[in-house]
Amino acid sequence: MNMEFYKYQGTGNDFVLMDNRDGTIPKNDNARIAQLCDRRFGIGADGLILLEHDTEVDFSMVYFNSDGRESTMCGNGGRCIVAFAHYLGLIADATTFRAVDGLHNARMDKEGRVHLGMSPVMNIEKKGNALFMDTGSPHHVQAVEDLSALDVAKEGAKIRYGNYGKKGSNINFVQSLGENVYRVRTYERGVEDETLSCGTGVTAVALALSHWGKTTSNAVDIKVEGGSLRVTFEKVDAGYGNITLIGPAQQVFKGQILW
Numbered sequence: 001m002n003m004e005f006y007k008y009q010g011t012g013n014d015f016v017l018m019d020n021r022d023g024t025i026p027k028n029d030n031a032r033i034a035q036l037c038d039r040r041f042g043i044g045a046d047g048l049i050l051l052e053h054d055t056e057v058d059f060s061m062v063y064f065n066s067d068g069r070e071s072t073m074c075g076n077g078g079r080c081i082v083a084f085a086h087y088l089g090l091i092a093d094a095t096t097f098r099a100v101d102g103l104h105n106a107r108m109d110k111e112g113r114v115h116l117g118m119s120p121v122m123n124i125e126k127k128g129n130a131l132f133m134d135t136g137s138p139h140h141v142q143a144v145e146d147l148s149a150l151d152v153a154k155e156g157a158k159i160r161y162g163n164y165g166k167k168g169s170n171i172n173f174v175q176s177l178g179e180n181v182y183r184v185r186t187y188e189r190g191v192e193d194e195t196l197s198c199g200t201g202v203t204a205v206a207l208a209l210s211h212w213g214k215t216t217s218n219a220v221d222i223k224v225e226g227g228s229l230r231v232t233f234e235k236v237d238a239g240y241g242n243i244t245l246i247g248p249a250q251q252v253f254k255g256q257i258l259w
Contacts, residue, residue, distance in 0.1 A: 003035075003259045005043060006084060007252040010076035010114075012196025012226020016043050017084045020050040020062075025259070027062065027070070032259065034068030043257060046188070047196050049077050050083060058091050060098040065190025073136025075199020075245045082106045083249035089161035095249070101136040113251045118203050122239035124211050127163065131208045138169040139204035143212075147175040147183055153192040156187020170205045172201045174208070180215050183223045193215075195228030199245050207240050208229035 003025065006017045016036055020023055026032070027050070036042040050062040061081050065071040075145060078099060085091045086108060094107040105117040125132045130142040140159060144150055156171040163169070168189040175183050184205050186198040206220040210233070219232045229247040233240045 001066045001259050004254065004256055006087075006254045007043065007045065008080035008084060008249060009208070009226075009252055010079045010146075010197065010249045011224050011229060011247055013074075013076035013198065015074075015080050016045045016048045017076050017081060018048070018050055019088060021053040021059075023052070025050060026245050030064075030068035032068070033064050034066065036257065037066035037068070038063075043255075046078060046191055047071070047074060049074075049081050049084075050079055051090075051227070054098050057096045057098050057103060059085055059095075063098075063100070063190075067192070069190060070100075071190050072138070073099050073119070073200055075118065075136065075201075076197055076249075078104060078106070078116050078199065078245060079245070079249040082108065082161060083112075083175050083251065084116045087251060096190070098101065099136070104142060112250075113246055116199070116245045118200070118243040118245055120236075120239065120241040120243065121204075121207055124239065130170065131204075131211060133207065135200045135202050135203040135207070137200040138164070138167075139172055139201050140164070140169045141172045141174060141205050141208035143214075144175055145175055147185055150185065152169055152185045152187055156194065157192070160187060160189055170198060171202050172205050174205050177223065178219045180219070181223070182209065182219045184185065185225060194225075197224040197229070199229070200246070201246055202229045203231050203243060207243070210237045210240070212236065225254060238257070 171187040
């Protein structure tokens with residue numbers, strides 16, 4: 001059967017989005033999902049996102065990494081599905097939707113940026129000179145001096161498998177560019193390579209910087225390989241709450257593909 005798809009990107013993190021409110025798209029065909037995401041034999045993307053019907057909120061988000069496996073929360077993908085729902089006429093400027101880690105509130109501003117509410121973070125673990133936390137997906141955050149010279153794919157894979165075993169973790173490397181401005185590069189599990197941006201990773205980096213005392217601001221600007229993102233948050237007794245990931249989400253093209 002022919003399936004209509006839409007290609008979106010959020011700071012270079014790109015996704016195939018499909019409207020699956022009628023439930024016709026098979027979700028257990030991991031090989032076919034991986035092929036759709038393949039940049040030579042398919043559409044090409046860091047992941048596939050399905051927009052599905054939900055009886056309690058505006059819609060549900062189901063996210064698959066480019067390896068074809070259903071995965072944890074994706075921040076850039078979350079912003080893209082909000083823009084997609086707006087394009088489909090499901091929502092106006094604000095929404096509540098369901099993802100694998102629970103409910104998320106979001107809104108679109110006049111500049112077309114999506115402000116995505118993220119899950120609270122109440123546990124941050126010290127891992128040597130790095131920090132580990134779950135921002136909807138697991139993230140390792142490590143500060144480096146020269147991010148441009150770092151082989152992110154090689155070093156990220158070494159930590160992803162060596163420190164976290166089969167289950168793994170996303171690996172973020174961060175360098176300061178000045179007051180409250182940082183640069184981040186991320187190795188993503190499931191993609192098994194560096195991506196141009198990772199929303200849950202950027203969120204983890206902002207909280208790590210606050211936890212380390214490297215920033216006293218509750219708003220951190222972060223440059224990724226595909227653009228810029230902002231994370232705002234509030235410190236609470238047990239951790240961090242009222243976390244918002246702010247950035248663009250753009251439709252690139254749409255088409256049909258044989259499923």
